[in-house]
Amino acid sequence: MRSLLFIMSVFLYVGATAKTIHVGANRTYKNIRAAVDAALAGDTVLVDAGMYKEKNLVIKKSIVLKGINQPVLDGEKKYEIISIMADGTVVEGFRIIHSGISSMEDLSGIKVYDSKNVLIKNNVLEDTFFGIYIQNGLSCTIENNQLTANGKEEQQSGNGIHCWKCDSMRIIANKVTGHRDGIYFEFVKNSIIWRNTSTKNIRYGLHFMFSNDDMYVSNIFSNNGSGVSVMFSNRIKMFSNYFEENWGDASHGILLKEISDGYMQGNHFNKNTSAIFMEGGNRIYMTYNTFENNGWALKIQASCLDVVLEHNNFSGNTFDVGTNGSLVQNTFNNNYWDKYEGYDLNKDKIGDVPYRPVSMYSMIVEKYPPAMILFRSFITSLLDKTEKILPSLTPENLKDNAPLMKKAF
């Protein structure tokens, strides 16, 4: 009871003293820097529409910085535009353009240094080197921002949303395009990436390293240079994401490298060169995913262990599964494969003969990549047919023992 009273009194105190400072051409404060200097922790700075060139705007106290009708903050291609160094800061409603470019300092549109509970919301970022950069953040929320860059080369372009050494982040409903990596996570844990759209970035739609216990849900990753890359991370959960049109020489829907205890459910993979490329994966469970019209649905290297695929739909893929070794310790069960030619005598909707998703030709290509020259030639289809009748080269135990006759869902 006493503590409740204390909280209420604090609330009242803050409410009573917090003030609102206006910035604008017709206001006392003509520029934001002066208003921020004048503000105290807990104050709100409201910025009218207009063009503001503030060089590097540093926020060192916990204030709410809010734009009305999207005032423009121009970094003149020289500066980091907003630097946040205080807990609980809010930046909302700005159009932030033209940050500097520097490979030494990672100049950003908005950069958060060692802070918690920061909220960055409803901003539009254009032509920034890095977009929103969180360094050592805790419980920060990045929501509903639009980030657009026109990067052409990897070196000349930074990441859209970049989180480094963070915990409990919420990345929600942002749209990122034209950056090097759309969303970048390194050493980030317990965080969620939800409803973001990351398209047409130069390298990865999502780049994810050394980040454990994260979850990403209902995001769309499409048309990125190399798709999505998730590496060296444990206990990652991925639900209902769309991986689409990552179509190129070295493209993947998603690259999974050294991932343990992952869980993937309800994701859609459509028109990727290879939908999933997995290397060194352990204990990954994939279920209710849809693989459609990919070059390879699944490239699973022999270094993967205990990967389980159940109730997934595979249709229209050129190759269902590719692998480079003969020893396979992964499990396929109850998946639907459109190339399955077996029968179901007892009408239990499960095929009576196993399905072997690895074709002989895909084995050959894996070993001798130039053999791709024979793609769609008569001899390769002949080899595949022979191999189906008399399996010899394809891994003996890479098979779905109980393939479904109809789509799993």
Added chain:
Amino acid sequence: MIIASNVTKQFGKLKALDNVSTTCNKGECIALIGPNGSGKTTLIKSILGMVVPDSGFITFKDKNILHHWQYRDEIGYMPQIGRYPDNMTIGQVLEMMKDIRNKKAILDEDLINSFSLQNLLNKRMRTLSGGTTQKVSAALAFLFNPSVLILDEPTAGLDPVASEILKEKIIAEKEKGKLVLITSHILSELDDLVTRIIYMQEGKLIFHKSIEALREDTGEEKLSKAIARVMTK
């Protein structure tokens, strides 16, 4: 008109023509006679340029025929087995030949009329009997009024009536001063036709003499008997 000098042709081990020399003049009707495989057809084909001799040469009106083709304008050839594109009609075949020859000369349509081919002009070649095909071949050979006629087994497959018509036509052409070369197995029907005989065996030309000389030499009146004499000699 046609002179063959030392013509030799070898097919693998088989010597089809072995140093054959002969002369054929206009106004003659020459029968090429000899057992199967004696080189008659090869000689004809050499004259037509279908077979190129290994050595020796053939002249047509004093011109070497090697690598020439225009001289064939003056030859009418009736092959042993005539086969024409299956889906063409008799009319089309005649048209095509007229097209190929492209001659303004008066066409000799006697045989077309006497074989009544004009009633069959819309028949496709594949539907024709062997005899009718032969009639077409014969008609084609004579159609362009050539100065030389080369007939390979002309009466084989023809019914007696057609055979007779053809023979009469041959005689008529001979009378006009044309050179006619005939091969035939049925010697009896050559009796009233030929003026000279070329007898061949194993690629060699055994003799070339007039029919009168042959009769004298063998004392036989009938050509078939005379030849039989020669062969058993």
Added chain:
Amino acid sequence: MKKIVKYVITDILRNKIVLVYTLFLLVSSFSVFSLEDNSSKGLLSLLNIILIVVPLVSIIFSSIYVYNSAEFIELLVSQPLKRKTIWLSLFTGLSTSLSIAFFIGAGIPVLIYQANMIGFTMILIGLLLSIIFVAIAMLATVKTRDKAKGIGAAIMLWLYFSLLFDGLVLFLLFQFADYPMEKPMIAISAFNPIDLSRILILLQLDVSAMMGYTGAVFKDFFGTYAGIIFSFAILVLWIVLPVWYAARKFNTKDL
């Protein structure tokens, strides 16, 4: 020459096999396009038909036709015609009529469903393949007198170009697995018109991305104007060389 070509074409176009071939192409192209949900997939299925059926039909039909026309050819030779004219007319007639068959059977459906660069390339390549295999068939027939042997040779040639050659390529790849084989492969593909055609079409379709590094190397070469011109020149050479050689042979052939 025109005269004979005209008659050869009218003869072949009435041939039942050519009619069946045209119909087969027509039915399979339309069904391929209407069965597949997107038409670029239809193109891929059609590619198999073009690469397998077109050469097969072209080579076998042409060789049988030439053998069956042996007596007719003799008759033509006995006429005042150059042998070269006769041979080239036969070749022109065969390739024109088979091209017409291909164009009606496969070209028109492609134009209806895929009237774009890929579709045009596909039609062009189908036509070229038709003609190439007519040329190869005529080479086979001029080299062998015996009909059965000649048709056998034609089938073997088809088998070689559509299957055995690729087997050899595969064998080469296994043998030289430690060497970069991508560039030599470009040269090797020139030795098989079917492979060359397949690669040309695949690079136009977006499946080329699947071909990885090999695809990239190929795209670098075949994607340029010089590369395209080079490959079409090679295909044309595949027509010219056999025809020229066969015509030479035919010129001195004993009939």
